[in-house]
Amino acid sequence: MKLLNAAVFLILVPTLMPALDPLSTSVFMGGAAVAWQLLSPHSWLKCSLLECCNMKDTLNLSAIKMDLEQKVFGQHLAIQIVLKALSTNMYSKWPRKPLVMSFHGWTGTGKSFVSSIIAENLYQLKIPRRRFVHHFSPVLHFPHLSHVHLYKDQLQNWIRGNVSACPRSLFIFSEMDQMPHGLIDSITPFLGYREEIDGVYYGKAIFLFLNNAGGDKITEIALDYWRRLKRREDIPAEKLQSLLSEEIFRNRRGGFFHSQLIQKNLIDYFVPFLPLEYKHVRECVREELRVQGHPEDEDLITEIASAMIDYPREEGLYSSKGCKTVATRVTLSI
Known part of the structure; x- marks a missing residue:
């Protein structure tokens, strides 16, 4: 019904044009175009302003x-x-x-x-x-x-x-x-x-x-x-x-x-x-520094990553918390 109303509206536009000056005509036509986009079920404008589900545009x-x-x-x-x-x-x-x-x-x-x-x-x-x-x-x-x-x-x-x-x-x-x-x-x-x-x-x-x-x-x-x-x-x-x-x-x-x-x-x-190894935690720290807007600091990266490697106790190969606390550690260390 909305699409039908929009179509009728746009069909009548040419009959209204002579009564409008050029500026008003431009505004009128622009408004008509916006109305058409908002009334279309999967228009790009409607999907930009309102959330919609478009089956043809999924999974990037x-x-x-x-x-x-x-x-x-x-x-x-x-x-x-x-x-x-x-x-x-x-x-x-x-x-x-x-x-x-x-x-x-x-x-x-x-x-x-x-x-x-x-x-x-x-x-x-x-x-x-x-x-x-x-x-x-x-x-x-x-x-x-x-x-x-x-x-x-x-x-x-x-x-x-x-x-x-x-x-x-x-x-x-x-x-x-x-x-x-x-x-x-x-x-x-x-x-x-x-x-x-x-x-x-x-x-x-x-x-x-x-x-x-x-x-x-x-x-x-x-x-x-x-x-x-x-x-x-x-x-x-x-x-x-x-x-x-x-x-x-x-x-x-x-x-x-x-x-x-x-x-x-x-x-x-x-x-x-x-499980994450030392080299992986280093990359997490490096990425977190970038996200927080800080320059790369190799000494700081080494310090934080080394402190997080704790399993097994004998070999010290993995981080039992993965990269879970990296963001907090970076914030506290800067």
């Missing part, structure tokens, strides 16, 4: 690739898997199921950072898309174990409603190791191989699960490779993904304990984030 893969390769350190496996997963999903016109990835690793290794890069580039246009990125924290959104049944209904309704509004929606679940047992299984129907559920298509949705569970297993394998004088780059991604699937399924403290999502193979990729 080139920007994601550049950010991952330039700003994420020591995570060649994670970058490789994430780029493969996103490109496969993007180049399929109608994906058969939503893209589901589970990020695993120690704190500070880049899980939240990578998810934020994906969120920032969910759409080609560099415009905030907060309406289509949904972040869930167990502590904040699901704090009471006695309310799990209520949370299940709320979570289903939230996902159903938002995917109905925009098929290319992103759902990020942080701290999955603190998720109430059984809660995440409530979204199982949305993650399967189905064309539609009650008239809603979920194939373009993306689900990211962030989990510290499995981090010790990843570090154990990386450390074993180092002790055997093998490169971390030689660790096979397939081996880690298989181990992570088994590890979190049996972990009683995690939200995936005996989860249907794993039993039914609905998680497409288990993404390992390796």
Whole structure:
């Protein structure tokens, strides 16, 4: 109806022109053009001023690739898997199921950072898309174990409603190791191989699960490779993904304990984030100095990075906090 009204409005414009002087005509035509853009469902102007969901303009893969390769350190496996997963999903016109990835690793290794890069580039246009990125924290959104049944209904309704509004929606679940047992299984129907559920298509949705569970297993394998004088780059991604699937399924403290999502193979990729070595922490410090607008100071970079390497106690190879506290340390040291 809005488009019809706009069309009629513009058809009548020529009949009104003779009554207007040149300046008024220009203003009138400019206003008409703006009105047309605002009334069009996916116009560039409307999408600039108001948030809209444009199915033809999603996933800025080139920007994601550049950010991952330039700003994420020591995570060649994670970058490789994430780029493969996103490109496969993007180049399929109608994906058969939503893209589901589970990020695993120690704190500070880049899980939240990578998810934020994906969120920032969910759409080609560099415009905030907060309406289509949904972040869930167990502590904040699901704090009471006695309310799990209520949370299940709320979570289903939230996902159903938002995917109905925009098929290319992103759902990020942080701290999955603190998720109430059984809660995440409530979204199982949305993650399967189905064309539609009650008239809603979920194939373009993306689900990211962030989990510290499995981090010790990843570090154990990386450390074993180092002790055997093998490169971390030689660790096979397939081996880690298989181990992570088994590890979190049996972990009683995690939200995936005996989860249907794993039993039914609905998680497409288990993404390992390796522990960060001294050279990786140095790059984090260097990047933080740049972000805060300070010149590179090699002595300061060495000082901060060296102080953060603390695991194992004997070898002193990894940072148990990753790059988690780098920003604070840089601020305090300047």
